[in-house]
Amino acid sequence: MDGYNIYAGYYTFLTLTLTITIVFPFATFSLSQVIIAIKRMQTLVHTLETHSKRTRRTVKTETPEVEFSNVTVIIDDKTIFENVSLHVFSGLTLITGPTGSGKSVFLLTMLKEFEISDGKLFVDGRLSYASQEPWLFPASIKQNILVGNNYNHKRYQEVLHVCDLNYDLDLLENGDSTIVVDGGVNLSKGQRSRINLARAIYQNSDIYLIDDCLSSLDPLVSNHIIKNCILKLLRDKLVFLVSHHSDLKHHAANILNLRNGNVNTRKNYLSNDVENDNPYIIPRIPNTLVKADITTSIDFETEKLNETTKTNKIYAEINKSGSVPLKVYTEYIRMGGGKATFLGVFCIFIVTQLLVSYKDKLISNWVNLEDKISRNNHTIGNVSYLHLVEDRNQLLRHYTGAVVGLSVATLIRGWALFQFSKRISVSLHKRMLNCVIGASLQFFDTTFLGNIVNRFSKDLDSVDENIPFPLNNLISIVFETIGSIILISSTNIRLLLPIALLFVSLIFLRCVYIKSGRPLKRLDVSTKSPVLGYLNATLEGVPTIKAFGAEKIVTKEFETHHNLFNSASYSYTATLKAFVFVADVFASFFVAVVILQFVIFDRDVLPGNFGLAISQSYAIYNVIFYGMQKWVDLETQMTSAERAMEYTTIQKESESGLEIENWPNLGEIKYENVCLSVNESGSYILKNINFHIKPNGKLGIVGRTWAGKSSVISALFRLYEIKGRITLDGVDIKTLSLHFLRSNISVIPQDPLLLSETLRDNIDPEQVHTDEEIWNALRTVGMNKIISTLNANIKKFEFSCSQNRLLCLARVLIKKKKILAVDEIVEHVDTKTENLIYNIINEHFKFCTVIKIAHRLKFVLDCDKVLVLDNGSVVEYDSPETLLKNQNGLFYKMYNVLL
Structure with missing residues (x-):
């Protein structure tokens, strides 16, 4: 067999092997991920949505009103209320009932958060809603009240007064510019409830749905809100108030009592209309609704909610610069089992590469041997020919052993690196979790949920998946490069010069790239925090958002955060691809120089040596082209490990102290x-x-x-x-x-x-x-x-x-x-x-x-x-x-x- 044909067949086989063992499995894996993602998204997309618009009458009424017509609501096969009919036009409607009777569900039904199993519901008028559990999102107190609406100074100050918030804002160092952390934990429950109420009151709506916001208030503040807000400011509005406040019964025009799936309705003495005998119908009460036009106020100011900039500051983290510290790498190795374990994995890589280089050298010798055999006489009895055939058989036996040994070594290498990386991931996650759970409340008062979730999702994902593979490839490529250089120099020592020039060029290119690659990667991971945090806050307040019709505002804000994240991610990816392209050009010049070296200067070289030099130059092209990419990729991905390790240094509460038997026994x-x-x-x-x-x-x-x-x-x-x-x-x-x-x-x-x-x-x-x-x-x-x-x-x-x-x-x-x-x-x-x-x-x-x-x-x-x-x-x-x-x-x- 001709030596060149052997090399051609060998590298055709390698290409086929690469396609079958790497390209096809990777494509199959990627396809499976796409299919799973599509199915998960389909589950979300096909989820039953509640109607975004409430049913309105064919003929538009001049005054706001709510009418239930034989309405039945069933949730999880449990009937909350059945065949409810009522008609409310204006005034205060007090909703009472025992625990679990469905008072909150009654309000949410008007918001179309729960589907009506039977009957019809008509709601005419703009709605405002104050939930039982106050919903606040990470922003300033003022932004929580405005929720994207125009700022009207007169209305805003009036709302602060009727909700008795001025005293609280005076106590806060930054007043209404105080940032509310996730869930409002830096505020008292009463403050959160009143801010939640102020948001609803600030909207100049026709219908107000207020779900028991007075229970978390002391009597003085509660009394102030009832007098100035419920009974005065909203006196001409249609108000549904869930409350157990007994004194309110004397001021309500109508009282709804929910019990055992029924809504028992009675009209208070404030109304003189007694002609309606249906216990589920509330008579129409004359409405003297006066609509205040806040957009024509002389104190009107235009202050659009610019949450994007402020929210980014909320979720901002300490921006580090420069290279990833060496201690991050040493700590990474220590989590994997220490230097001894890493050295053991390193030795397996060395053994694997020795077998690879030995196998490639055997191929070169085989080609040279085939060339010698073809030049000798094939006559039976030719001693030289017989010796060459025996050498070839011996070489093929060595080659077979090298291939088998390489296969075993490759499996061991993969298993060892997997165990090493697994131990790092488990150790890092456990230490992060222990530190976060054991952290003092001050940490949670100053750290937003989006930042915490980002560290445990995107950053840990990089540690789990994006670091082990570049690390494996980089170590393999280092040894492959050393082996290829040794093999090439064995054919022609002069080829070390273009190899050196290639290395210098790529090192310079890497230094240029890494100055932008590292900060872009840090930006990529940090801009994910606002996306996660904003999404979490939005999902918690969906009923409130729908009630205010703020879906477009929320969607726009989310898109702004997501676009910022996508921009950072795309910039990082584009910069990496640009680096790869330039490195590809440099490596291509190197291969051209090697080929020209043999074509012009070394035309009498043995075919085995020529094939070895060309194959190894392509190997250097591949390993350097791919290796430089993995090198910079590893360093940029290590920024995620650096960020994750920051959460292993969170100051934990002290666990030391005494434990006394049978204590306390008095309770003093x-x-x-x-x-x-x-x-x-x-x-x-x-x-x-x-x-x-x-x-x-x-x-x-x-x-x-x-x-x-x-x-x-x-x-x-x-x-x-x-x-x-x-x-x-x-x-x-x-x-x-x-x-x-x-x-x-x-x-x-x-x-x-x-x-x-x-x-x-x-x-x-x-x-x-x-x-x-x-x-x-x-x-x-x-x-x-x-x-x-x-x-x-x-x-x-x-x-x-x-x-x-x-x-x-x-x-x-x-x-x-x-x-x-x-x-x-x-x-x-x-x-x-x-x-x-x-x-x-x-x-x-x-x-x-x-x-x-x-x-x-x-x-x-x-x-x-x-x-x-x-x-x-x-x-x-x-x-x-x-x-x-x-x-x-x-x-x-x-x-x-x-x-």
Whole structure:
């Protein structure tokens, strides 16, 4: 066989091998990803959408109105209400009903968030909606109120006044320019509720749907809003208000009571119309609607919501520059098992490359041997010919062994690198997760959800998938290049000069590229944070967004963030492709120089050596062209590892401390000059707090919103660093292990938390109680009648806000701890549920120390002491009886507030 034909057949076989083993599997993998992505998108696209437009009458009415005509709503095979008919034109309509009766669903049905199973619903008029759980998005307070609408100074100031926000804005350092973090956790629940309400009121709408926004407010603020907002500013509007505020019944034109799927309607004494006997029809009340045209106000200012720039600043991160530090690479190797492990993987690469070079050298010798055989006499008995044939057979046996050894070495190399990379990914993810979960609340107060999700998604994805492959290719290419240079120089030493020139050129090119490639990659990953954060905030507030008709505004904002991300991503990709193109040109010149070298100067070279030089020059072309790409790709992708590792250095809460057996056994609590700050500015939320709770004592904490009530519990759990001293049974809590301290105190937070897990996991997360104990707790709180199994996952909206609180109460019942802290547990609950909770705490926690935070002062009247806070300081502290005798005291004024 001719030597050149051997090389031609060999490289044809290599091309076929490359196509079958790499190109085809990669194409199949990419196709499968596309198919999966399309199917996932189809699932989302084919999801049933609610109608964006409410049904309107054929003949347009002059006044706003809402009419239910035999409406039935069924959710998850459960009938919420059935055959409801009512007709409302104007005035205040108060919606009441027991826990889980469907009050919020009734409002959301008017918003078309729930499909009507039967009947017709007519809604004529522009809607505003204030949700039960306040929805705020990461932006300034002012932006949260405006939501993309034109700024009208007069209307804006009026809304701040009727929602009693001026006092709170004066307390904030930046006023209404204060940035609201995810979920508004840097604000109190009352502040979030009033900002949520202010957004709805700022819209000059015809119909207002207000879902129990008064429950999270203290009596003074609640009274102010009812008088100035509900009864005065909105007196000529059509208002649906969900509330358990008993005094409102005397001011409502109509009252709807939801119970057992029915809507019982009665007209208040304010109306003199009694001719309608249908219990589901509300008579038409004369409407004196006066529409204020805010766009013609003399104080009108044009201030379009420019969220893009401000939101980018919100999600902005520390922009690093320059090369990735060497410590990132060393830490990356250490997570994989350390230098010894990496050296072992490195040795496997060396062995693999030695077998590759040996195999290629055998091919060259085979070609030369075939050339010698073809020149010898093929006559039988020719000793030289027989020796050459035997050498060829021996060479082919060596070649076969080299191929088999190479196959085994390649498999071992792939497995070793996979295990190395897997260990890095698992270790990095675990350390990031532990640091984030163990971080103090200050971290979450200053870090937005979009930034956190971005580190755990895009950055970790790069560490998992985009670093191991370039690393594997780069190490392989380094050894392939060294082997190719040795083989080429063995044929002609002069070829080292063009190789050196090629390397110098490509190194220079790489230095030019990396100056733009690294910052573009950092920009690529950082611009993903606003996309994730904005999407998350939007999904949480879909009902509010639809109610305001702000879909186009939200979509435009999202597109702006996404376009910015796409621009950064495209710039990075385009720059990389430009580098690859120029490197390709340089490598092509190198191959041309090698070929010309043999064609012009070394025409008598053996065909094996010529083929070896040409094949290895193409190999150098490929490895350098591909290797330089992977080199710069690896360094730019390491910026993601650098970003991910930043989350492994987050300062965690201290886990050290004492653990005392049978503690606490009395439940005595003392606060001595306690100060608490939630940021580094030095401003204190709590200022020199002093009080003493005797064993088994009951303490009530009241005060205006943002007075620092919840911060008292935060200090008890050491959620923030405190100054002063807090002792439990004489033990300073600073000396205790955080886990030990927190696990020995039961708490029901203001925002009840239920995970999307089974009911058993939510009630007994540590899995230490029996089914009977769990069912007894559910029976005590009255939830056993609506729960059929403990092993079903909790669905969103499956339980009402009040029912969530009852489940949280069941959780603390089975724990049976000596100390219980409850924060606004009777918020959003009806009178019957309030009395149930009141009795459960009095009966089951009689011999426990209980701290109660409440706006409904009835809940704290049975306490031994009441702590009245204002602006973080104690203004009153005594028994409820004594405080009620002081007519100039804040507690007396809160208790005796009247509409």
